[in-house]
Amino acid sequence: MPSNKQTESQYGELKKKLKLPDFNDLDSEFEISDLEETNFLFRAIIRRIAEKLDFYTRMLEEVLQPDTSNLYAMHETRYFNEKEKNEMYSLYSELMDLNRHSIEVSLSHIDKEEAEFIERALETWKKLKNELLKYVKKMRTSWKEEVDIKEDVGYLG
DSSP: OOOHHHHHHHHHHHHHHSOOOOHHHHHHHHOOTTOOOOSOHHHHHHHHHHHHHHHHHHHHHHHHSOOTTOHHHHHHHTTOOHHHHHHHHHHHHHHHHHHHHHHHHHHHOOHHHHHHHHHHHHHHHHHHHHHHHHHHHHHHHHTTSOOOHHHHHOOOO
16 A cells, blocks of 8 residues: 555656546545555545445435435434425535545546546535534434433334
8 A cells, every 4th residue: 555655656646647636635525545556546535435425325314315224324214304304415415515526537547537526525525514513413412301212213112
């Protein structure tokens, strides 16, 4: 695994050719400095971004469309009103658009498009993460409130 300096140097060479965000800024949000050495750094960065997007879209999905066999999703979804769920769905839509864009550029293998996606992903992520944090805090808070266990798990027989 290359050190931060190796990945940063490789990134710097690509940045000379294409418009890219600052390495430290991107690293701070998507932890790219620990990527393994590769001839396809853009693809590795995009995969790392996609992993983060997947995690948060799944988290939102579980509240927006809970699986009845998923106890924590059934518990947390009750703490959001319809307005919050609609706002959450808008956030989900933005994350999914970005997620699908990552797949599109991963298939194209065009450096310029990959670089544009990386820049867009960082800008969008910075804009959306505070909104995500608001929902995560509410999910966490839901676990501090006393709930009748029968209400959460239902009648088990």
